[in-house]
Amino acid sequence: MPHDHAEHLSPSGHPYRQDNDGPLTYWQTMEIAIRELMIEKGEVSAAEVTAQIEAMDARSPANGAAVVARAWTDPDFKARLLDDASAASREMGFDIGPMNLLAVENTSDVHNLIVCTLCSCYPRNLLGLPPDWYKTREYRSRAVREPRAVLREFGVQLPETKTVRVHDSTADMRYIVLPARPSGTENLDTHALAALVTRDSMIGTGLPKDPA
Amino acid sequence: MSKSPSTDPARRWHDMGGDPAGEIPMDGHDFALWEKRVDALMILGSLKGHFTVDGLRRALEDMGEDAFETMTYYERWVAAVNQNLIEAGVYSLEELATKMAEIKSRGETYGAAQDV
Numbered sequence: 001m002p003h004d005h006a007e008h009l010s011p012s013g014h015p016y017r018q019d020n021d022g023p024l025t026y027w028q029t030m031e032i033a034i035r036e037l038m039i040e041k042g043e044v045s046a047a048e049v050t051a052q053i054e055a056m057d058a059r060s061p062a063n064g065a066a067v068v069a070r071a072w073t074d075p076d077f078k079a080r081l082l083d084d085a086s087a088a089s090r091e092m093g094f095d096i097g098p099m100n101l102l103a104v105e106n107t108s109d110v111h112n113l114i115v116c117t118l119c120s121c122y123p124r125n126l127l128g129l130p131p132d133w134y135k136t137r138e139y140r141s142r143a144v145r146e147p148r149a150v151l152r153e154f155g156v157q158l159p160e161t162k163t164v165r166v167h168d169s170t171a172d173m174r175y176i177v178l179p180a181r182p183s184g185t186e187n188l189d190t191h192a193l194a195a196l197v198t199r200d201s202m203i204g205t206g207l208p209k210d211p212a
Numbered sequence: 213m214s215k216s217p218s219t220d221p222a223r224r225w226h227d228m229g230g231d232p233a234g235e236i237p238m239d240g241h242d243f244a245l246w247e248k249r250v251d252a253l254m255i256l257g258s259l260k261g262h263f264t265v266d267g268l269r270r271a272l273e274d275m276g277e278d279a280f281e282t283m284t285y286y287e288r289w290v291a292a293v294n295q296n297l298i299e300a301g302v303y304s305l306e307e308l309a310t311k312m313a314e315i316k317s318r319g320e321t322y323g324a325a326q327d328v
Contacts, residue, residue, distance in 0.1 A: 022321070023320055023321065024315075024316065024319070024320055024321055024322050024324070024325050025287075025322075027283075027286075027287040027290050027291070028246045028322045028325075029312050029315050029316055029325065030290050030291070030294055030308075030312060031246050031249055031250050031253070031290050032246075032315050032322075032325055032326065032327075033308055033311040033312045033315055034253055034290070034293060034294055034297065034308075035249060035253060036311060036315075036327060037302070037303045037307060037308065037311055038253070038256075038257070038297075038302065038303075041302065041303065043256075043257075043260055043262075043302060044253075044256050044260070048256060049249060049252045049253065049256065052251075052252035052255055052256055053248045053249065053251075053252045056248065056251060056252070056255075057248070115229070117227070117228060117229025117230075118226055118227060118228075118229070118269075119226065119269060119272070120285070129243065129251070131240050132237075132239065132240045132241060132285075133236050133237060133238055133240070135285055136236060136237055137228055137231075137233055137280075138233040138234055138235065138236040138237065139236050140228050140229060141228045141229060141230065141231040141232065141233035142232075142233050142236070143229075144229045144230050145229075145230045145231075145232070150236065153235060153236055153238075154236075168229065171265040171266070171269065
């Protein structure tokens with residue numbers, strides 16, 4: 001993703017939505033109304049809404065990267081992660097709520113890819129909110145039909161001999177890919193390893209970075 | 213964007229896995245504050261027991277394919293949250309209409325319409 005610093009781009013290089021500063025929309029008006037009605041009726045407090053936003057903002061792919069790096073260096077933890085990824089993530093202190101998480105392991109023979117064909121289910125309580133492309137018709141439709149072509153659009157070219165497994169998420173079952181540890185990383189500590197783990201490598205649309 | 217070519221009556225519009233579609237749009241955006249608030253209200257409304265994820269999904273799917281093509285993600289979600297809260301009796305349609313009219317009278321931008 002190109003990162004320039006033009007005024008219409010955020011610090012992360014993404015365009016701001018035009019509706020941030022534009023005229024008040026019908027749906028924005030509805031959001032304000034819902035929030036104020038719920039506060040007036042004692043259903044929630046303004047502080048609870050703020051705290052919920054802060055909790056969601058605090059979740060990021062870095063949380064998943066820490067889990068992956070630990071699995072790469074701690075065989076017992078890896079076994080626990082593959083057995084119950086929710087429990088293993090909680091063990092590392094990540095508050096993933098009631099989310100039922102299943103880790104699928106990339107090996108020399110198998111590459112895993114995650115999608116939610118019906119909607120937008122994503123391991124959000126570990127990785128944060130999904131990227132926009134994850135929710136598009138194009139990704140949802142094609143990931144299960146032509147995953148290798150989809151992967152090529154993400155710059156991932158897999159040998160034909162490698163099996164591609166596509167996992168269709170549901171509200172009750174969210175997947176995360178445990179990517180294969182890159183070669184040449186034998187001397188790296190978990191902190192340096194985690195820096196190689198990208199968001200897309202945990203969705204399966206990418207691979208971990210090579211060590212510098 | 214092309215609509216689902218599926219003619220199988222057993223499949224609804226949102227069941228789009230396997231349909232042909234074009235190149236994946238890679239552009240992203242940072243979530244606006246109002247979108248984060250919709251997400252928070254969705255979580256909190258669920259935690260308070262007013263709806264389940266299945267209730268939200270039912271509302272989203274019943275909106276139909278036109279809504280998918282013409283509304284943004286959080287526009288659809290705020291509509292689904294609203295529908296579920298009204299059905300749960302948290303507030304009435306009349307209360308919503310009155311509140312939205314009052315909010316619109318406060319100002320012309322999202323920031324100006326806040327009750328602060």
